[in-house]
Amino acid sequence: LTSERYPSLKRGPFAALNDTHVAAFQKILSADRILTDPDDVAPYNVDWIKTCCGQSRIVLRPRTTEELSAVMRICTEHRLAVCPQGGNTGLVGGSVPVFDEVIISTSLMNKINHIDPIAGTASCQAGVVLEKLESALEPEGLMIPYDLGARGSCQIGGNISTCAGGLRLLRYGSMQANTLGVEAVLADGTILNMMNSLKKDNTGYHLRQLFIGSEGTLGIVTQAVIQCPIRPKSTNLAFLSLNSFKDVLSTFVLAKRSLSETLSSCEMMDSACVTSVEEKLGIKCPLENSADSFFMIVETQGSREDHDAEKMSNFVQEAMAKELVVDGITANEPSRMANLWQLRERITESLSKDDYIFKYDITLPLAKFYEAVEVLRRELAPFGNEAKVTGFGHIGDGNLHLNVTASQYSEKLAKAIEPFVFEWTAGVGGSISAEHGMGFKKAKYLKYGKSPEAIKLMRNIKNSMDPLGILNPYKVLPPS
Template sequence: MLSRRFLSKLLSPNGAKNFKRSLAIGSKIPELTKDRYPVRRGEFAILNKEHLQFFTDLLGTQRVVTDPAECESYNIDWIRSVRGYSTCILKPKTTEEVSKILSFCNDHRIAVCPQGGNTGLVGGSVPVFDEVVLNTALMNQIYDINDTSGVLICQAGCVLENLDTALAERGLMMPLDLGAKGSCHLGGNVSTNAGGLRLLRYGNLHGSVLGLEAVKADGQIVDLLSTLKKDNTGFHLKHLFIGSEGALGIVTKIAIQCPAKPKAVNLAFLGLNSFENILKVLTQAKRDLGEVLASCEMIDESTLEVCTDNLKLKSPISNFPFYMLIETHGSNNEHDQEKLNGFLEDVMGNGLVLDGTVTNEPSKMKNIWDLRERITEGFIQDGYVFKYDVSLPIENFYSLVPEMRQRLANDEEVVRISGYGHLGDGNVHFQVSCRQFSQNILNKIEPFVYEFTSKLRGSISAEHGIGFRKPKYVHYSKSAESIVIMKQLKEMFDPNGILNPYKVIPN
């Protein structure tokens, strides 16, 4: 079956199959973060020979990367928005090694940037200055998959897609799915509380992570690796490490609850002419598809163009102002199809949906999902992208886009202003792309976007986190009191502030 192996590449109009998020060779290198942003280096040690000797004694020369060319990809985030200048990348394999590294760094005041697949979108996964990068890529062991309970236990550096593949053989799947699945590490997902495309159905990581193991800044290993669904003994400490972006500790192991892989998956791609109709279709989808509804995404016309024009992907239907993707997961395809077809006939019949397609063929579903999952990649070709990830009340979901189009109507630097996102979760990804970075445009967007979001009681970071880019805006979504508690916790877990400095916590 020689042809089958090449088919995905040849036949898929949407190109390469196992797309990985990594820096394109020869692409433009961003300005150093320290030069572009007003940020001052902390009172951390500058790496010297003795430090490096300790690391190579611990890990050997192969797992301590110091070659400048090799270090570069660890210093730049994949959307090329920030760049650090670390000269030392560490690749531990075990929790004990992570512990020894942190203990040493804590004693010597060496700043550390924890890094997984480096697919973050807020500059959280790369150093700001010369922090030592602790990369989890070699911590990729799967310890156990329990067929009955559906609990997976693994190391933090396992790539999400590899876990999904391993689980598929046992009739299970990961509770989360995101565009970066081919590169992102589960440890990074947990540390940033990644959301993704299935959250609507399977909930967020605070629910599905049953336990974890983390290493504190002083090297202390905190074993919270419970596999229990219910465990009300004392404070629920694991939640502190979920979504704290490596500021309180480095997650090294995870126990996660995995749902059964659905026997039936159907995907519809719909074209609509207004956002009002999108809301009506969402309401009807929740009512008519109920328990089988797994994803409900929306893409506006301008966003889809980054896939069709920049990436040359093929859209199944002609152009419409708005598109929706609706996926169902169920255990019986006949039942699901009956529900979905009834729903689709209805929304076509009453004119809410103007055109669309529906399929349960894996190859076609993959090509359609590419139109959603490769948007971030497509935007990079526009030039520089100002990306925002906000939660808004559902009726205001799309309101940022027209507002910003008005605000930037006369700016010729702007290539595109558009929105797409997790409609079912009220989480919109909003972006303004320019041919290159522009301080003028940035000043017109920020803090306006945050003020606008705050006024509507939305969240200024729904799922991407705070990272380097947003600490000073946290107050738009968090009260002064809660920021004080965040600082107190940081002080307690990492008194020397060596873990992921300049990020997450406002000054």
């Protein structure tokens, strides 16, 4: 349990749930939308990679903004702490309670309000699952400007609150750029409607940005408007094997030059990650995988099938002629591409299958990208086989997912990794959180990502928007 692992962490001055609170919630939500049976509540207390576990006794499942607002009014009145939860696929312990916070699940706020095919926008409630919105956009010839391996479970509100990055940020930009409008409920129940569909709106402070990436600590996102690009007519993919990380970098540069505006994704995996997917999930890598191999997925999206396929084929041939790539295959048939994507998308699942996983999501200058894996391997050498260091990630965005797997959690290993990994990352000019956020696990290391002045301003913003500190306490900001 989290409280056992972090004995020095003190529960905040919040009320403990009692029958009066439950009775107040029952006046707002029907019985089937208030979960108190421990068996029903249990899955909401545990995060996706099963490294954090809270002890909440209640899950509330509102359907509308007004219901959520009424719930928050009660929580403020009684000073009950809350933990907003979307699809619970977050990887930094932000989506589950630390102690006994009331879990507010947005899963039933799952209505798509409106798709505007002319403006290219989608308006929906926060609980809409990413894949569901993507399917609704397809007949309109539109797509969501981002994509994640967790698409089948993660929700739009969760994506906004974590400022999710994903597989296509390289091409379509960040959540900050693509979220046009937001509606949020504040700690005291105030409904803040900023459901703008406009691309340009410079009417003073860009308040919606406060909710993008603040991980449920400033308000609960209830609705949003997302900018949606035209769905590409053709998608092409190359799966490549390479001999060294230096060749990965040269191939990325070549991909940018030769595929230019069609390049939609550029991902890399080391041999150990691909071996893990092969061994733990039984998915076969179609290219030879030796211990020092690297692999890349390069994807293009465009509007002319023959032209785009030829462009991809020319790129692969050139990379092979220059001896950057050992072997490669191309595909443009959807099921074939989906199979190849599994070798990248299911790495986290395979690494966490039997083992405890220490996960780091960092941005690095590209020249230092894989050095992070090598440096950490050296640092953890005394642990031998008990600590396996692997790396994969969004090379196109300089975003490395650095992992240490071990048969079980060990305090000694944790101390050898942290804060070393954050100090090293900050020291080379990187970011200690590229896209997953700070959540609970990284909150105490915020000083490696923000100056004291910036942290003070963050605290001031938090105090002014949530003076009782009831919204997702212990997350993002370090204990004061």
